[in-house]
Amino acid sequence: MMQQLDMSSPEFLAELEKTKKFTDKVCKQFGWVYHPMEDVNEGVQLGLARHKMLYGKRFCPCFMVEPDESKPGKFKSSDDRVCPCPPAINDEVPNEGKCHCGIFCTPEYAKENS
Numbered sequence: 001m002m003q004q005l006d007m008s009s010p011e012f013l014a015e016l017e018k019t020k021k022f023t024d025k026v027c028k029q030f031g032w033v034y035h036p037m038e039d040v041n042e043g044v045q046l047g048l049a050r051h052k053m054l055y056g057k058r059f060c061p062c063f064m065v066e067p068d069e070s071k072p073g074k075f076k077s078s079d080d081r082v083c084p085c086p087p088a089i090n091d092e093v094p095n096e097g098k099c100h101c102g103i104f105c106t107p108e109y110a111k112e113n114s
Helices: 010-030 038-055 086-096 107-112
Strands: 065-067 075-077
Touching: 010 038, 038 065
Parallel strands: none
Antiparallel strands: 065 075
């Protein structure tokens, strides 16, 4: 069952702010930029903040998160997709210009698609 979060609660808004700082840092660390469409970035940031509050980690919002059978009370995502995920770093951004969720792009991709 999907857990409900109050996305207007002070707790959620504080986590969202932290998540924005986190994604800023990821961009800087890897030399990436945000997607030219702002709603893509907002949607992913909301999803990351939501997962951090529900599961304790910033699991990629575009992949399923499930209970980890080997560790009760812990969660995992398919393909170990914790942001920024290895597939994005090693394959998606270098080869496709953006990660699966679309938030992180190469400067070239962003320019071509803005």
